Amino acid sequence: MFKINDHVVYQSSGVYKIVDIRKEKDFNKNDTEYYVMEPVFNNNLTTKIPVNNKKVMMRNVITKDEALALITSMPEEETVWLNNNRERSGNFKEALKSGKTEEWARIIKTIYLHKQERNELGKTIMKSDEDAMENAEKILNQELAVALNILPEEVPAFIKERLKDTD
Incomplete structure (x- = not known):
């Protein structure tokens, strides 16, 4: 699991910073935990991804x-x-x-x-x-x-x- 302030590569979209992890209701009214992420190099789009989503490629930035x-x-x-x-x-x-x-x-x-x-x-x-x-x-x-x-x-x-x- 990632933490707040981690830098991650998200899909082939680029590098994002995790700015928050929060629980919200999903489409089925279930409590779901989400990563809230902002692009590191253009701050015009915040993305929210379920923590347990296995369909998207997301990994830590290399050292x-x-x-x-x-x-x-x-x-x-x-x-x-x-x-x-x-x-x-x-x-x-x-x-x-x-x-x-x-x-x-x-x-x-x-x-x-x-x-x-x-x-x-x-x-x-x-x-x-x-x-x-x-x-x-x-x-x-x-x-x-x-x-x-x-x-x-x-x-x-x-x-x-x-x-x-x-x-």
Whole structure:
């Protein structure tokens, strides 16, 4: 069970802070305990989730050590490109929903490298691939930002600097 002030990754929506845990009546008039959460990086939407809900992916944000280890492992991360557009799109959607930082990093690397190849040919990538990369970057950058105590927009530069130091 999470506690008030915990930072959690919620679905593929991003990082939230649990601001309250309260009992309220549910649709069936039963007393139900809820997590009340606010997005860490845009405070315009409060979300309420039943504590006992097993259908949603929600987990603690990774630690600083886990974040640094993930960044260090990025150059060795294998790519997962599939030529079939439908299979690839489904694969990326499942990886996004998985809640696994390694999967998000793999999506980003895979699409980034494909995008570079396409750019060299004077071509662009599919919109669905671009969207998958943007979603993976958003949630990964938010999680790494919380773990490293920096802003999400500072994460790419932090990663580049960190990887430069390990060469």
